[in-house]
Amino acid sequence: MTEIDLKIVREKAEKEIRAAQNRADLERIFHSYLGKRGQIALLFKELKDLSEEQRRGMGQKMNELKKYLEKILTQKKSILARVKGGAKKAEPSRFDLDRPGRKPEIGHLHPLTQTKREIMAIFASMGFVVAAGPEMENEWYNFDALNIPKDHPARDAWSTIWIKSPESTKLLLRTHTSPVQARYLEAHPPPLRIIVPGKVFRYEATDASHESQFYQLEGLMVDKKVSAASFKAVIAEFMKRFFGKNLEFRLRPDFFPFTEPSFDVAMTCLTCSGRGCPVCKKTGWLEVAGAGLVHPNVLRFSGLNPEKWQGWAFGFGWDRLAMMKYKIDDIRLFNSGNLRFLEQF
Numbered sequence: 373m374t375e376i377d378l379k380i381v382r383e384k385a386e387k388e389i390r391a392a393q394n395r396a397d398l399e400r401i402f403h404s405y406l407g408k409r410g411q412i413a414l415l416f417k418e419l420k421d422l423s424e425e426q427r428r429g430m431g432q433k434m435n436e437l438k439k440y441l442e443k444i445l446t447q448k449k450s451i452l453a454r455v456k457g458g459a460k461k462a463e464p465s466r467f468d469l470d471r472p473g474r475k476p477e478i479g480h481l482h483p484l485t486q487t488k489r490e491i492m493a494i495f496a497s498m499g500f501v502v503a504a505g506p507e508m509e510n511e512w513y514n515f516d517a518l519n520i521p522k523d524h525p526a527r528d529a530w531s532t533i534w535i536k537s538p539e540s541t542k543l544l545l546r547t548h549t550s551p552v553q554a555r556y557l558e559a560h561p562p563p564l565r566i567i568v569p570g571k572v573f574r575y576e577a578t579d580a581s582h583e584s585q586f587y588q589l590e591g592l593m594v595d596k597k598v599s600a601a602s603f604k605a606v607i608a609e610f611m612k613r614f615f616g617k618n619l620e621f622r623l624r625p626d627f628f629p630f631t632e633p634s635f636d637v638a639m640t641c642l643t644c645s646g647r648g649c650p651v652c653k654k655t656g657w658l659e660v661a662g663a664g665l666v667h668p669n670v671l672r673f674s675g676l677n678p679e680k681w682q683g684w685a686f687g688f689g690w691d692r693l694a695m696m697k698y699k700i701d702d703i704r705l706f707n708s709g710n711l712r713f714l715e716q717f
């Protein structure tokens with residue numbers, strides 16, 4: 373073994389390291405030269421054939437060669453790593469223009485909001501304006517102003533959610549939209565025609581057609597001469613336009629302290645086409661509204677002369693109208709947050 377052998381090994385290794393493309397190449401070169409059975413290790417083994425003096429000189433040169441190869445291998449390794457990182461950054465971003473896009477999920481109005489807008493548009497075209505009142509109401513407007521005095525058994529018809537409040541101004545969550553009749557009459561001189569779409573609350577057990585929080589659509593018309601006949605005509609027109617066809621509905625005698633006479637509006641149950649189901653309690657008819665001619669006391673409490681003014685009023689359960697229109701067999705679906713239900717609208 374001579375210095376020439378070392379030179380050959382060095383030049384060969386340098387050439388290979390220069391040509392290396394990746395880590396795997398470098399690994400292979402490392403094993404081939406610096407590994408346990410690599411070329412440097414073999415050369416070290418040959419040292420024993422040399423004289424003592426030659427051995428010392430060659431040994432030192434071989435150590436230097438070993439260190440040198442290790443150094444240039446490490447340098448090449450870091451060059452490759454840098455090039456790789458750089459290359460990645462420099463790579464053009466890959467857009468596949470033919471790939472179908474991902475549709476963004478677009479929300480939509482709740483079915484009850486859609487229904488509300490349809491109802492409002494129909495009544496607006498008949499000259500009704502929209503009025504509103506508070507959801508947290510006081511006892512006077514929810515009951516007294518509607519001719520339902522304290523301790524009157526009629527109050528039991530509305531299972532009330534009371535709010536902790538002083539005895540003098542007892543507050544509650546309104547049990548119907550009728551208090552807005554009294555509020556509006558106080559502030560607006562007749563003749564007038566209003567509708568009041570709003571949320572109402574009752575302390576009630578729920579079933580397929582009853583919720584404890586639901587929506588009503590109040591209607592009120594006050595003029596010099598109004599009659600049950602004009603009420604029926606307006607309701608018939610509304611039903612025809614809302615359901616898109618002439619539907620069978622009937623007025624049945626009922627009782628409300630704020631109307632006289634009072635009736636309710638019942639329509640053929642569209643969920644079962646009148647055959648009988650849990651929504652209509654197997655009767656084939658569903659009550660959709662309470663109504664009647666405004667009681668003289670209500671006009672009086674609002675400062676109007678019942679000799680001069682007459683009125684009629686109604687209160688539709690508008691969740692029930694939506695149920696009938698879309699054939700929904702359980703009112704509780706509206707507030708269920710069930711997307712499979714809501715996405716159908």
Ligand code: FA5
Binds near residue numbers: 660691
């Ligand atoms: C009333 O609330 C009266 N204020 C209606 C009224 C207005 C009468 C103006 C006269 C003049 P009633 O409690 O019957 O009445 O409710 C009216 C309508 O609301 C019912 O016909 C029904 O469609 C709906 N409704 C009543 N309770 C519920 C409930 N728990 N869940 C869903 N809808 C209900």
